[in-house]
Amino acid sequence: xxxxxxxxxxxxxxxxxxxxxxxxxxxxxxxxxxxxxxxxxxxxxxxxxxxxxxxxxxxxxxxxxxxxxxxxxxxxxxxxxxxxxxxxxxxxxxxxxxxxxxxxxxxxxxxxxxxxxxxxxxxxxxxxxxxxxxxxxxxxxxxxxxxxxxxxxxxxxxxxxxxxxxxxxxxxxxxxxxxxxxxxxxxxxxxxxxxxxxxxxxxxxxxxxxxxxxxxxxxxxxxxxxxxxxxxxxxxxx
Numbered sequence: 001x002x003x004x005x006x007x008x009x010x011x012x013x014x015x016x017x018x019x020x021x022x023x024x025x026x027x028x029x030x031x032x033x034x035x036x037x038x039x040x041x042x043x044x045x046x047x048x049x050x051x052x053x054x055x056x057x058x059x060x061x062x063x064x065x066x067x068x069x070x071x072x073x074x075x076x077x078x079x080x081x082x083x084x085x086x087x088x089x090x091x092x093x094x095x096x097x098x099x100x101x102x103x104x105x106x107x108x109x110x111x112x113x114x115x116x117x118x119x120x121x122x123x124x125x126x127x128x129x130x131x132x133x134x135x136x137x138x139x140x141x142x143x144x145x146x147x148x149x150x151x152x153x154x155x156x157x158x159x160x161x162x163x164x165x166x167x168x169x170x171x172x173x174x175x176x177x178x179x180x181x182x183x184x185x186x187x188x189x190x191x192x193x194x195x196x197x198x199x200x201x202x203x204x205x206x207x208x209x210x211x212x213x214x215x216x217x218x219x220x221x222x223x224x225x226x227x228x229x230x231x232x233x234x235x236x237x238x
Contacts, residue, residue, distance in 0.1 A: 009064035032094030039101025043069030083110035103153035132227035
């Protein structure tokens, strides 16, 4: 399912949110000047790093996603690659940041690669946007569209193995305005929906339409807001 995004790069770029500045500032607290955005996708995080670091690498397995990124952040040095085989030399970065992607990797193979490309005392930072399902209508939305690998991963507190050292965590709550079209596009950008058979995909979209039309909390279309929790994790490797 991780490979499904290559065919939906334009939709992903259009539909997915960025990240709160507070969370990005926290990930960059050590002031790294050489940064790798690993699993960079279309560059949602890369944009927020541009201009803040001297050298910016972006690596992703999807050529189509990287093409979107290169258009948006031309100063980034891009390369097709994976967390399990990072196409960069040893000790070349001060921080490796992974946005909305660590749940797709094999940590047993990825962590040695992260250690290899990090300079001494380098930082590994992970970040996810997850919908706030403590809000009843959002919980119902998840029931319709199915939970994601990212949501399950973060909910189970699995982001980093504790043997790496003390893990810092930051949670930022925020809301994103939406309309019917943007929510349907957001749902359509999810790996489960991209990979679903056409009839199942159509049923999911009908379910979202029905939720928007009938849920009591969504009667005022002018004030539609999708609540998020941004979960960020940070560790300085020995």
